[in-house]
Amino acid sequence: MATVKRRDLPPSREGQxxxxxxxxxxxxxxxxxxxxxxLRLSEIYLRRLxxxxxHVVEHAALPPDDGEDTKTWQxxxxxxxxxxxxxxxxxxxxxxxxxxxxxxxxxxxxxxxIYMFWGWPNANMGQYFTPYHLAAMMASMTMGDIEQECRRTxxxxx
Numbered sequence: 673m674a675t676v677k678r679r680d681l682p683p684s685r686e687g688q689x690x691x692x693x694x695x696x697x698x699x700x701x702x703x704x705x706x707x708x709x710x711l712r713l714s715e716i717y718l719r720r721l722x723x724x725x726x727h728v729v730e731h732a733a734l735p736p737d738d739g740e741d742t743k744t745w746q747x748x749x750x751x752x753x754x755x756x757x758x759x760x761x762x763x764x765x766x767x768x769x770x771x772x773x774x775x776x777x778x779x780x781x782x783x784x785x786i787y788m789f790w791g792w793p794n795a796n797m798g799q800y801f802t803p804y805h806l807a808a809m810m811a812s813m814t815m816g817d818i819e820q821e822c823r824r825t826x827x828x829x830x
Contacts, residue, residue, distance in 0.1 A: 682785040686770040690782065691790045693763040697756055704792035709748045711783070714764050716741045779804065 676695045680703075681688045697706045720741060727735040749757055767782060769775075781804045788801040802810075815821070 676790070680790045682782075682789040684780065684782065684785060686766070686780070687782050687785045687789070689770075690763050690766050691786055693759055693766065694790075696759050697752065701751075702792075703790060707787065707791040709751070710760055710763060712744065713748055713760050714767070716745055717764065 676691055681691060694706050694710055695703070720738070724734060727733070752760075770780075770782060784801045784804070811818070
C-alpha cells in the first residue's frame, strides 16, 4: 500500500480519510489516474442511481445495459481487481457520509480539496481550485437572488 506524504493530505479530517483510501490503489498507478477513475465511477453511480432504483421498484430487476455508461464503467473496472473496486465504493461511501445534510449542515467541498492536495492539479495549465467562499461570492455577485430563481424554476417545472 502506498503511503501519502503529509503535504499531499488535505486539511480536513474527512478529506484525509478519502485520500488514504484512494492511496491504496496507487502502488502501481498514478494518483491523478486513480482520482480521475474515482470521480468518473462516482459520477456514473450517482447519475444512474435514481433510474436504477425506480426500475428495481417497478420491475424487481436492474435496468438493461444503457450503453456508454456501462462501457466506461467496464473500461475502468478492467484496470482494477474486485477488491480494489471495493476501495472506490468505500471512498464514495465516506464522501457521501461526510456530505450528508442531516449530520453535516455546513457545506464543504471535499472533492475540490482532495483535488488540490492529492489529485495533481497542473499549475502550468492554469488548473487551480477556486476556494468555495470565493466561488460563492462570485456567484452571488452575478446570480442575484438565487433562492427566488430556484423557487420560480421549480414551480414552473411542477
